[in-house]
Amino acid sequence: MLGSPQSAGVVLIVDDVPENLAMLHDALIGADYTVLIATGGELALERAGRLPPDLILLDALMPGIDGFETCRAFKSAAETQHIPVIFMTGLQETQHILRGFEVGGVDYVTKPIKPHEVLARIASHLKRARDMEQIQLALDAVGRAVITVNEDRVVSWQTPAAQTWLSPHIESDGCLLDAFQACLTLSEAQSLKVRTAKTNLIFRRLVGDARGITLLVSLQSTVPDPAVLQANFALTGREADVLYWIAYGKTNRDIADIIGMSPRTVDKHLEHIFAKLGVETRTAAASIALGR
Incomplete structure (x- = not known):
């Protein structure tokens, strides 16, 4: 949502101390925010x-x-899991600060509250949220496959391309399968290849924020081993070898060099492959080998 045109944004303040609510309310209203107030977690x-x-x-x-369980509940609900949460805590409560980050908080301010500090933190995190929203819209528009996954492997956002590629690998509760667990620990310099029945899915980390880890997904087709091609399509061993390399885009001369036969022999094997597969082109044969 990110506020209305007349508002700098909508901020929910959750505190059981009336004096804190009043001070923060006045500061935020003065900075053109729309303010919602709650005096407890349930509200x-x-x-x-x-x-x-x-x-x-x-x-x-x-x-x-308490605030930690409230935050955990926010992060488990689809409609609120993306919202940045800033904790308010006592100056010496280090364990509370760490726990706040563990349950999904993005930042903290210490008590006694300093309104100018709170306003600066809010502005920074709202700008980041708006930037992320624009990036997501742009990725949707250009057809890139990108997903955001939280620490429980729940997909909180995905582009249409990612949805097409990953739908067979997402459980009914919205979680990526266990095979994708390593995605959560990728650094920006790393990638992860997950082999599926027909493709390799390559994951690269883009950014991490309150919503989770955002990953770029690319697709790499995989070719079954020659023995599998031989068994599935009633090919000879040599025909299976030729089809394997055809599926990888190799020319007849390349295949001749790899396998150790003449290009003319490769041509003969290819004629037999076309007849057995019921196709007329190399592209059609490669598509069948790839299972498309």
């Missing part, structure tokens, strides 16, 4: 479910559902 979840804000300021320690 925060209800209000964010009805009107998802652009950012959440969340007190770490509250009666009932």
Whole structure:
């Protein structure tokens, strides 16, 4: 959503101390934000479910559902999992700061609250969220395959191309299969190749943020081993070898050099392959070998 044209953004403040609510409310209103208020975790979840804000300021320690469990609930709901959460915590509560990051917070401010610091943090994270939204729209438009996955392997966002390629590999609860677990630990300099029945899927990390890890996905077709081609299409061993390299785009002369036969013999094998597969072109034969 990221606010209306008349607003700098919509911020939900969650705190059980009236003085903190009043101070933050006045500071945010003064900076042209639309402000929602909740005095506890349950009310925060209800209000964010009805009107998802652009950012959440969340007190770490509250009666009932504390801030950590509230944040965990935000991150488990599809409509709120992408929203940046900034924790408010005491200056010396290091364990609370670490726990806030563990449950999905993107930042923290310490008490006593300094309004100018809060406004600066909010502006920074909203800008990053808007930038990410624009990037996602651009990726949708150009047809790149990109996904965002959280620490539980749940896909929170994907482009249409990624949805087409990955739908067989996503469980009913929205999680990528276990084979993709290593995606979550990729650095920006690394890639991961996952071999599936018909293709290799190559994953590269783009960025990590409150929504999870965003990955670029590319597709690399795989060719079955010659023994598999021989068994599936009633080919001779040599015919299977030729079809294998045809599927990899090799020319007849290349295949002759690789296998150790004359180009004329490759031509003969190719004629037999075409007849057995019921095709007339190298491209059609390669497509059948690739299982398309």
